[in-house]
Amino acid sequence: MVYIVRRYVEYIQKNYCKNTANSYLNDIYQFINWFENTRQEKFEFSILTEYDLKQYRKHIQNQYDSQNTIERKVTSINKFLQWADAEKLIKPLKMQQIKNENYFSLPLTISKKQRNKLLRYVYRTKNLRDILVFELILRASLKVSDLCSLKINDVQFQDNISYITIHNPTRILSLGPRITKILKKYLVERNDSCPYVIVGQKNKNIHEPISRIAIYQILKKYAKEAGFEKINANILRNTSVAMLIEKHDIQTAQKVLGHKLIATTARYIQTTEI
Structure with a gap:
């Protein structure tokens, strides 16, 4: 798994500017840490399920007030999953975009x-x-x-x-x-x-x-x-x-x-x- 994450790091750093890449990678590492702490086992694509994604979505909704931050974290995970799918590492998975009443609040x-x-x-x-x-x-x-x-x-x-x-x-x-x-x-x-x-x-x-x-x-x-x-x-x-x-x-x-x-x-x- 460490090797796969390194490959993704190389992909992100090659295709995005430094600050955007760092934001995406920080979001990915947070997700992996949450997964391992919650499930008490090492993160592997083979054991990742849609249920895990739904639970993580609830987790970040409870952790963050900013809708922009929440949406960015969802986007980061989805980009990671899309890359893994393209690399034939997983079956297609996607975290649903988060919509709640805060999304429609006035800026x-x-x-x-x-x-x-x-x-x-x-x-x-x-x-x-x-x-x-x-x-x-x-x-x-x-x-x-x-x-x-x-x-x-x-x-x-x-x-x-x-x-x-x-x-x-x-x-x-x-x-x-x-x-x-x-x-x-x-x-x-x-x-x-x-x-x-x-x-x-x-x-x-x-x-x-x-x-x-x-x-x-x-x-x-x-x-x-x-x-x-x-x-x-x-x-x-x-x-x-x-x-x-x-x-x-x-x-x-x-x-x-x-x-x-x-x-x-x-x-x-x-x-x-x-």
């Missing part, structure tokens, strides 16, 4: 007043990296995974504006003068050979690309300082998407966000403030 956002207060706390620090993180989420509607995987080669400057290429799905977004100015200053200030735009800790005098956890910690830090402990990455991006739809139209928002279905974008037409 949570923050008000303009809360947004401005939060940004004031961030700007007071004069920490260009942290300012850039908030601006790219709130003004450019980037996801945390987009921030982590954004490379310098994905950025093009043109006078006082800039263009960034976002992948999965691929699209080009324009950044206004404000964010472009911050981005330029940050890249000069960090003075580092790391190919990623936003960097984290140093390793042998070279910065590593920032991690999801580091970004979550940055967001949590400033939200707490501003007195908004409930604010997280999802709420900030929900706010950004709602602003985007209000400023433009739903079709424009769909293109910017890279949504395949306009129904996905339409969920953000009506939101509720925390």
Whole structure:
């Protein structure tokens, strides 16, 4: 089984960006650990049943509040099973997608007043990296995974504006003068050979690309300082998407966000403030 998991690790790392691959693999390892702890035997495809998948689905529904997190974990398991089926390792199995009343709850956002207060706390620090993180989420509607995987080669400057290429799905977004100015200053200030735009800790005098956890910690830090402990990455991006739809139209928002279905974008037409 260890050999099979290693093969899947190689497949994931080859076909997905680093952060997406890490998320999928973490979900798989969590599933295997749950299986072995629950059944008190080593994980093998030959003993995996639909009943196990249903039980694990109930488990993650009880463990996590975020519907996005739950759906991602289900998707991760299904990708693992699809790969195993294609490799002739198992008979076809699939974990059913999870639908409950939370799926149809309105996306949570923050008000303009809360947004401005939060940004004031961030700007007071004069920490260009942290300012850039908030601006790219709130003004450019980037996801945390987009921030982590954004490379310098994905950025093009043109006078006082800039263009960034976002992948999965691929699209080009324009950044206004404000964010472009911050981005330029940050890249000069960090003075580092790391190919990623936003960097984290140093390793042998070279910065590593920032991690999801580091970004979550940055967001949590400033939200707490501003007195908004409930604010997280999802709420900030929900706010950004709602602003985007209000400023433009739903079709424009769909293109910017890279949504395949306009129904996905339409969920953000009506939101509720925390």
